[in-house]
Amino acid sequence: MSGNEESFISHLVELRSRLMKAAVVVIVVFLCLMPWAGTIYDFLAWPMMQALPQGSKMIATGVITPFLIPVKVTMLLAFILSLPWVLYQMWAFVAPGLYTHEKKLIAPLVISSSLLFMAGVAFCYYFVFGVIFHFINNFAPHSISVAPDIDSYFGFVMTMFIAFGLTFEVPVVVIVLVRMGLVSVQKLRQVRPYVIVGAFVIAAIVTPPDVMSQLLLAVPLCLLYEVGLILAPIFEKATRAPAEETESL
Numbered sequence: 001m002s003g004n005e006e007s008f009i010s011h012l013v014e015l016r017s018r019l020m021k022a023a024v025v026v027i028v029v030f031l032c033l034m035p036w037a038g039t040i041y042d043f044l045a046w047p048m049m050q051a052l053p054q055g056s057k058m059i060a061t062g063v064i065t066p067f068l069i070p071v072k073v074t075m076l077l078a079f080i081l082s083l084p085w086v087l088y089q090m091w092a093f094v095a096p097g098l099y100t101h102e103k104k105l106i107a108p109l110v111i112s113s114s115l116l117f118m119a120g121v122a123f124c125y126y127f128v129f130g131v132i133f134h135f136i137n138n139f140a141p142h143s144i145s146v147a148p149d150i151d152s153y154f155g156f157v158m159t160m161f162i163a164f165g166l167t168f169e170v171p172v173v174v175i176v177l178v179r180m181g182l183v184s185v186q187k188l189r190q191v192r193p194y195v196i197v198g199a200f201v202i203a204a205i206v207t208p209p210d211v212m213s214q215l216l217l218a219v220p221l222c223l224l225y226e227v228g229l230i231l232a233p234i235f236e237k238a239t240r241a242p243a244e245e246t247e248s249l
Contacts, residue, residue, distance in 0.1 A: 018089040025085045030078035037070040041150075044073050044157060047125065048148060051133035058150045069150045076158060080121065084114040105179065113172050120168030121161045128164065128216045129157075135212055163206040167221045174228025179235040188229055196222050 033040065045058060060066045079086070091106045140146055177183040199221040200214065207213035 015093060018093045022082070022086045022089040026075075026078050026082045029082050030075050033074050033078055034071075037074045040077055041070040041073045045150075045153065047129035048133050048153060050130070051137045052146060052148075053137075056145075056147060058153060059147045060150050062151060065151050069154050072154060076161070080118065083117060084110055087113050105176075109172060109176065113169060116168040116172060117165040120164040120166070123168070123220070124160050124164035128160065128213070131216060132208060132210075132213050135210065136208070159206060163202075163217060164220075167217060168224060170221060170224040171228035171231060174225065175232050175235050178232040185229060185232045188232065192225070192229075195225050199225075 048058070049056075060069070062068070087110045088106075091110055095106060137146055174188060178185055178188070199218040202221070203214040203218035207217050
């Protein structure tokens with residue numbers, strides 16, 4: 001076996017080990033939360049229930065849906081709570097290929113990425129859902145009885161959580177690109193118009209087909225991109241400094 005093959009296999013073994021460590025923590029958290037699966041789903045359904053007419057409830061059309069959907073929701077919550085550990089395993093896998101000054105970014109990036117993703121989910125749950133669900137239910141004709149299916153609701157909620165969670169990661173992505181020297185701040189400022197257009201395109205694809213929902217995703221994405229541009233020059237200087245020290249040596 002050649003050295004390249006040995007290196008490739010060792011990387012696969014390391015990747016499997018990191019994935020297993022991440023999965024074990026998620027499963028443990030999931031098992032600890034399972035006794036409260038019904039309560040967790042009720043909490044997830046609260047924004048929709050607030051928007052529905054008094055006395056309305058969601059429906060379950062599948063035989064095992066009343067059991068399966070709360071389990072899925074509990075697994076989603078377990079993953080979100082375990083996100084710092086999952087992200088740490090991801091960064092630990094790529095750490096051996098980084099320089100010393102780049103490895104110092106692992107802890108701040110793991111913490112900031114976790115907090116920003118959770119902030120995106122919280123923003124979606126506490127603010128966006130209230131606006132969207134009230135708008136949709138108020139727009140519905142009086143001849144229609146609004147009774148959302150819990151399976152469809154879970155799919156919609158999961159899509160929105162992922163969309164807003166990733167949206168709030170934009171500052172981290174901008175900073176990492178600059179910190180790794182892949183893109184300059186000046187270049188990122190030049191592509192700002194394309195980012196704005198892309199934000200509205202993504203919002204139009206991910207969110208329901210109404211202007212309010214699209215704005216609630218596109219506007220934060222654009223603002224967070226600007227936040228990344230404001231903070232990126234600090235990290236660009238930090239990137240330049242180690243390079244200058246290396247050249248002087």
